[in-house]
Amino acid sequence: MDLFEYQGKDFFARYGVPTSSGVLVRDPQAAVDAAAEVGFPAVIKAQVQVGGRGKAGGVKLVHNDAEALEVATAILGMDIKGHTVHKVWVEHASDIAKEYYVSFTLDRGVKQYLCLLSSEGGVEIEEVAKTHPDAIARVHIDPLEGLTDAEAERVVAEAGIDEPARVGVAKVLMQLYQAFVEGDADLVEVNPLIIKTDGKVHALDAKVTLDDSASYRHPEWEAYRADMELDGREALARSKGLNYIGLDGTVGIIANGAGLAMATLDVVSQVGGRAANFLDLGGGAGADAMANALEVINTDEKVQAVFINIFGGITRCDEVAKGIQEALDRVNLTFPMVIRLDGTNAKEGHEILQGLLSDQIRVEKTMVGAAAVAVELAKKGER
Amino acid sequence: MSIFVDENTKVIVQGLTGNQGRFHGLRNRDYGTKIVAGVTPGKAGTDVDGIPIFDSVKEAAAATGATASFIVVPPRFAADAIIEAAAAGIAFVVCITEFIPAKDEAMVASVLRRNYPGTRLLGPNCPGIISPGRCNIGITSGDIALAGGPVGIVSRSGTLTYQALYELSQKGVGQTTCVGIGGDPVPGTNFIDCLAAFEADPETKAVLMIGEIGGEEEEKAAAFIKEHVTKPVVAYIAGVTAPPGRKMGHAGAIVSGGHGTAQGKMDALREAGVVVALNPTEAGDRMVEIVERL
Numbered sequence: 154m155d156l157f158e159y160q161g162k163d164f165f166a167r168y169g170v171p172t173s174s175g176v177l178v179r180d181p182q183a184a185v186d187a188a189a190e191v192g193f194p195a196v197i198k199a200q201v202q203v204g205g206r207g208k209a210g211g212v213k214l215v216h217n218d219a220e221a222l223e224v225a226t227a228i229l230g231m232d233i234k235g236h237t238v239h240k241v242w243v244e245h246a247s248d249i250a251k252e253y254y255v256s257f258t259l260d261r262g263v264k265q266y267l268c269l270l271s272s273e274g275g276v277e278i279e280e281v282a283k284t285h286p287d288a289i290a291r292v293h294i295d296p297l298e299g300l301t302d303a304e305a306e307r308v309v310a311e312a313g314i315d316e317p318a319r320v321g322v323a324k325v326l327m328q329l330y331q332a333f334v335e336g337d338a339d340l341v342e343v344n345p346l347i348i349k350t351d352g353k354v355h356a357l358d359a360k361v362t363l364d365d366s367a368s369y370r371h372p373e374w375e376a377y378r379a380d381m382e383l384d385g386r387e388a389l390a391r392s393k394g395l396n397y398i399g400l401d402g403t404v405g406i407i408a409n410g411a412g413l414a415m416a417t418l419d420v421v422s423q424v425g426g427r428a429a430n431f432l433d434l435g436g437g438a439g440a441d442a443m444a445n446a447l448e449v450i451n452t453d454e455k456v457q458a459v460f461i462n463i464f465g466g467i468t469r470c471d472e473v474a475k476g477i478q479e480a481l482d483r484v485n486l487t488f489p490m491v492i493r494l495d496g497t498n499a500k501e502g503h504e505i506l507q508g509l510l511s512d513q514i515r516v517e518k519t520m521v522g523a524a525a526v527a528v529e530l531a532k533k534g535e536r
Numbered sequence: 537m538s539i540f541v542d543e544n545t546k547v548i549v550q551g552l553t554g555n556q557g558r559f560h561g562l563r564n565r566d567y568g569t570k571i572v573a574g575v576t577p578g579k580a581g582t583d584v585d586g587i588p589i590f591d592s593v594k595e596a597a598a599a600t601g602a603t604a605s606f607i608v609v610p611p612r613f614a615a616d617a618i619i620e621a622a623a624a625g626i627a628f629v630v631c632i633t634e635f636i637p638a639k640d641e642a643m644v645a646s647v648l649r650r651n652y653p654g655t656r657l658l659g660p661n662c663p664g665i666i667s668p669g670r671c672n673i674g675i676t677s678g679d680i681a682l683a684g685g686p687v688g689i690v691s692r693s694g695t696l697t698y699q700a701l702y703e704l705s706q707k708g709v710g711q712t713t714c715v716g717i718g719g720d721p722v723p724g725t726n727f728i729d730c731l732a733a734f735e736a737d738p739e740t741k742a743v744l745m746i747g748e749i750g751g752e753e754e755e756k757a758a759a760f761i762k763e764h765v766t767k768p769v770v771a772y773i774a775g776v777t778a779p780p781g782r783k784m785g786h787a788g789a790i791v792s793g794g795h796g797t798a799q800g801k802m803d804a805l806r807e808a809g810v811v812v813a814l815n816p817t818e819a820g821d822r823m824v825e826i827v828e829r830l
Contacts, residue, residue: 259638259642259721259722261721261722261751261753262751262752262753262756264642264645264646264649264722265642265646266642295646296639296642296643296645296646297643297646297647297650334639337637337638337639339638339721364637364638364639365635366611366635366636366637366638367637367638367639369611369612370612370637398779400779408695409695410693410694410695410696411693411719411748412691412692412693412694412695412696412719412746412748412774413693413694413695413696413699413774415693415748415749415774415775415777415778416693416696416699416772416774416815416816418775418777418778419774419775419776419777419814419815420815420817421777422776422777423814423815428777431778435634436634436694437556464695464698464699464702465677465698466663466675466676466677466694466695466697466698467556467560467632467663467675495680495698495702496677496680496698496702497675497677499677519817520699520815520816520817521815521817
């Protein structure tokens with residue numbers, strides 16, 4: 154789960170990482186009141202889950218009520234790379250002496266955590282890596298050892314952090330590391346991490362991705378989840394435990410397993426069609442998951458045909474077939490379906506499907522063959 | 537020969553008394569795998585369809601001489617289960633559990649590296665391993681595999697592993713071993729481990745590799761193939777049409793900042809002399825052509 158900046162700052166605060174306090178608002182007048190409350194000069198920041206909002210005009214400094222109203226009116230409702238701004242964060246402008254960059258993530262190849270610290274912040278780290286590679290210190294952290302104070306101090310020196318800021322930056326590194334590990338984050342990134350003119354070190358931004366698999370040990374994440382902005386159908390799918398991503402084609406896709414779902418998208422594209430969605434039922438999906446998936450796709454008016462591509466492993470084909478039957482009983486499905494079913498309990502699954510076959514429900518033997526039929530039906534567009 | 541397991545491999549199932557454990561453990565036994573014990577704390581002395589249950593891996597291994605373990609436990613118990621197996625001296629651990637927190641996986645990797653270098657972990661979040669006609673540990677349906685070689689399969693995606701097996705078997709091409717390495721952030725066994733083992737296995741004459749978008753494991757595999765693999769390799773990378781920036785189910789399957797694209801991976805593999813197919817069926821067809829020429 155990717156957090157909004159304001160959520161990331163709340164997350165940081167739990168682990169003692171210093172950030173600016175501020176106010177989250179949803180309309181321009183509230184932004185004016187918030188700016189007065191935090192004190193001018195204030196910064197109004199668009200809350201969107203996409204990078205480059207500064208360049209897009211989504212972060213602005215304001216000095217008085219009139220400016221705050223004008224800026225908040227402009228930013229709220231703005232489109233930033235396809236994301237509509239529904240919320241802005243208002244905080245007091247910090248007196249910045251110097252900007253740095255820091256992040257913690259998992260280096261999959263090395264199977265250890267990776268900390269990146271740079272004395273050049275406020276710009277894209279990929280750019281710094283190209284132009285001033287010496288300004289970036291990288292350190293791998295063995296999960297069993299953790300980040301020690303001595304190591305944090307060494308990294309700070311290696312990155313060329315200015316002398317007066319070193320103690321403060323090392324301390325923030327330790328706090329961020331704690332947030333990363335205990336907070337079960339896949340990524341924590343601060344750009345910029347600033348030293349203020351009063352010498353204090355402070356996270357001016359917060360980019361945090363939480364590990365969804367660790368949700369069970371973080372009941373406090375529920376509040377973050379409740380604030381997520383999802384496309385209506387994505388929210389519906391999530392509430393039913395399905396892994397769904399909306400796309401813009403006409404062929405609805407249901408598959409089990411992320412890899413097979415991706416391959417299904419690929420094959421549909423190769424036979425001349427376009428997928429309306431990615432939908433992975435997940436491992437061990439029962440009849441209910443299949444019925445829910447069909448229900449979710451049924452709400453997508455773009456969909457002209459659905460391709461159900463199942464290869465049973467832990468998922469059992471008879472359960473899948475029962476789910477299709479259940480969905481037909483429960484919902485008025487208005488699109489044709491092409492089904493391809495192989496693997497665990499495929500024979501039992503096909504026996505159930507035999508009783509359902511009609512113009513609306515067809516079975517094909519191969520993945521490519523089924524894709525071709527589904528694309529052809531979608532092109533007819535008779536739904 | 538097969539890699540990592542064979543017809544003599546004795547296997548215990550951690551979580552045999554659970555729903556999934558029972559279904560897949562018994563199915564593996566029906567396939568002919570030597571499933572010799574189950575482990576569920578507190579259930580020692582009972583049995584699952586005649587398979588004795590022990591309280592700990594250590595006791596189960598001591599009583600049966602098992603050298604492999606199949607872990608089918610919920611995510612919050614999986615890390616401890618893997619370490620317990622390694623500590624009991626189990627050499628080959630297959631963990632199919634999905635949704636283990638990444639921090640737990642990183643911790644397990646570190647513990648194995650330091651304390652139990654003799655243990656190979658396959659997974660987590662993988663379909664397991666099957667050497668057709670000899671041994672099946674995991675959740676793969678045995679009837680889609682075909683014994684007699686000559687192809688080794690290694691795949692990062694679960695269901696595509698089955699698809700790959702199926703494509704070859706339908707065309708009468710058998711497999712030596714099929715390894716599903718899983719799509720999680722910290723896989724215990726990677727492409728290179730499997731490619732090296734297939735290269736060393738005299739029975740394996742060609743390798744089918746299934747990758748997917750995200751990360752750089754396929755690029756590293758390409759570099760390894762170029763240097764060390766003399767056998768023909770066919771590859772398919774899932775996610776050619778995946779939109780950037782969206783996580784496609786697996787934690788690993790994401791294209792970010794132009795990195796991890798299917799195109800980049802396919803280019804690296806082609807450059808290493810690998811035959812790259814655009815879908816699983818085509819990959820099967822290309823492999824059949826190669827096998828016919830062997």
